[in-house]
Amino acid sequence: MNILKVFLIFFFLIHLNSVKADDQDERNQITKNLRCLVCQGQSVYDSDSEFANSLKILVKQKLNEGLSENQIYDYLKIKYGEWILYDPELNKNTYILWLLPILIFLIGGVIVFKNFFKKKKDQL
Amino acid sequence: MLYSTIGYYSLILGLGVSLLIIFFSVKNFQNSKTISVNILSFTFLQFFLVVVSFLSLIISFVLSDFSNETVFNNSHTTKPFFYKIAGTWGNHEGSLLLWLLVLTLFIFIFILKTKNQPIKYKLLTLIFQQIIIIGFFLFLIETSNPFNYLFPIPVEGLGLNPILQDPALAIHPPILYLGYVGSSIIFSSALAATSLNLVSKKWASHIKKWILASWVFLTLGILLGSIWAYYELGWGGFWFWDPVENVSLMPWLALTTLLHCILVLERKSILSSWVIILSIATFTLSMCGTFLVRSGILNSVHTFANDPERGLFILIFLFILIFISLFIFFFFNKNEEKISHSFFWLSKETSILINNWFMMYFLSVVLIGTVYPIFLDVITSEKISVGPPFYNKLLVPFLIPFLLMMAIGPRLKWIKSQLEDKIYLIILLIISILLAYLILKNFSQNILINTVLISSAFYLFFISLRDFFVDKLKNISQNIAHFGFSIFILSILFNNLFSSEIITNLKVGETFENSETKIVFESVNQKQETNYKSIIANFNIQNSNGEIDKFSPELRIYNQPIIVTSEADIKTTLMEDRFIVINLVQNQNFFNVRYQVKPFMLWIWLSVILISIGGLLSFLKKRS
């Protein structure tokens, strides 16, 4: 019975592919990465303010003009500052932001693996 | 008026009782054969006083007593009865009072229920807990008094923000606080155990119950908040990586790590220092969260009344606690030599250690992502935003080894082990990869990472599924939790990859049609309720199978305060949620309509409940 359910789910999963990506996807992708200046906790995609609605139209227009995702980000960065981007780019302000977690991961790894080697020494 | 007086003086008395409890505890500490009856009764008295205070605030809300400033700011006579009560803790002052209530309740339970532990340990835990309780009393009385008078008495209140008038959000804070406050017991207990050098297997199995209880509450609390955000806040998102959400996730991550780590300590008396650090970190992160949220140092979708003075108080209080714990940790903790105790590379300890390693990484990503903008702003005055893409980039790739480890780890034995049933492990891995590939084969973007990710989630899914049959009830709670986690990750992944969305502008009578879906905007009608007026739009939506469903999303115009909210209409089925929401567009006669099909939405919630059930079972299990 359980197995049957599981198979039904998989059957359903494989058929999910029929969902096609439409042209709104790229716009949504971009607006999700923009922070709304009016309701400052939300992305432009999630927000419903006048500003966010206009920005959605603008992004679509820029895409139609043939600008790439990054060009649109750059354009808006000049207008509103880096704050508007949810995805901080790697520069001198954000080295620590991006690299510190990785550094912590590596240090953690060293501590964990040191325990194994300690053991080996004990055995010898 | 009367109730405010009762409530206020109960608080003052409660603070006084704190001092008495500390006094008697210290006295009792020198002569510690039995716990003095005084202490137990005073602890109960304190709890009772806070209950009285809390009840008087509830009564003030129910009676709409606008001579009370908190009631005036957050209530209104037309508000439904249920939300008058829930509104008690839907605001800053009331929620702190609730926090205090849980604090006093938990320490009372702790004193009553802790058996077979040294008296000195119980007394010392009580003292540390009273320090926290005093901090909260002072915070309430000094900066956030829920019983301030207003004169002249206003005729009508300002009302509760309508997006907070919601059943999920009414029970979200109490549940979450049970989790947060549970972690305060762990904190005090860890400090007491360190000071008395009692960190041992026995202590571990005693505090494990508290860890499990807090963990279950915290998990459910976050779940409720997330469900609320899903149908109330946005456009079908349930986690925005918003600072306020991160702040609840951080103690959860620390607590989950602690939960795994305490298992090792319980069996093998190793990693004791690490357990202490985690116990301290969990509560510190909860407090740090309170600071970040209440001080208004961060901005977030979740608007709270902000006040820098309150922020300063919590900040100082937080750092007093941090420095006390640092002092105790460095001064008393003498357990370090035990750490060098042996590890064999293939053992349950190692896998838990690796779990800890990854969890700490996840925690550091969330922590750094949340506070980094503050640091950058203070140091360089540059302002940046850290949002979902940051967390996705740093977290998602690391999930792959984490999931694999989660699948294999529980199969290992303590101390030293061989991997049994190697063939099974390999066969299941191959099946998982094939399945993931089949599902994603037509998918264009990021196929590689998604396939690997889904494979590893499937792998965990299959292995824990198989363990239900092979291992029977040997370690059912762990297995349920891990199984739940695999479903959780799978549903999120499928939800992300296969959601589809239509955004369009429609007037009444118009129809939107594409190859899959036909949306007919039938009509609009209006409804008048006591505290809001609603505009209901009626849609008929036909999906690709030709089935037609009626949807009626609403726009609500609340009268007190005047706020327009849009209420989504969501049809939930086992396999997918269909979600429609409308909005007005300035100076246009059409509505902005968003229709989303989100597969496996329900499974995200169910899997989290499953994970909590795992914790609950472990909590109920008697140790043999």
Add this chain to the structure above:
Amino acid sequence: MKKKLLPFFVILIFGIIFIIFYKGLEDTNIYTPNLNVKKDIPIFNSKDFYSDKILKSSDIFESNKIYLFNIWSSWCVPCRQEHPLLMTLSLNDKINIIGLNYKDNKKNAVNFLQELGNPYKKIFIDVDGIKAIEWGAYGVPESFLIYNNKIIKKYIGPLNQNSISEIKQLIK
């Protein structure tokens, strides 16, 4: 030695964190884009409010003249507040006020100007809010002081007595 240094190091780190949080409390958490950046004004075309003809921004803004570019709308309450100030300012002949009618209904906008007066030399129409974004604005009202085709000063939200006297100072 290493063991002894560790506590001090940890305490130092927490001390720094405390100071940063303390400093952080003083700042507001609401983001506003930098107000004092000198930027070239955007070049755009839009319909004229009265004639519906296409206006080129380059024809309107002449270099060596001072302009106040004001984004407004009839549905915006703060615009109503600042309007009398714009009316007084329009009497000053050193400065030309140019309007951008933001996402408005034509009829309401005309009524608004009939009721409160028209301080604008020219008014552009911004149907969907895109022109405002070109200017780096995100709400109504916003005002930009322009000289030599450059934005000298930006005002977010309604102008008040202080900002008007500041403008008067600047254009002297």
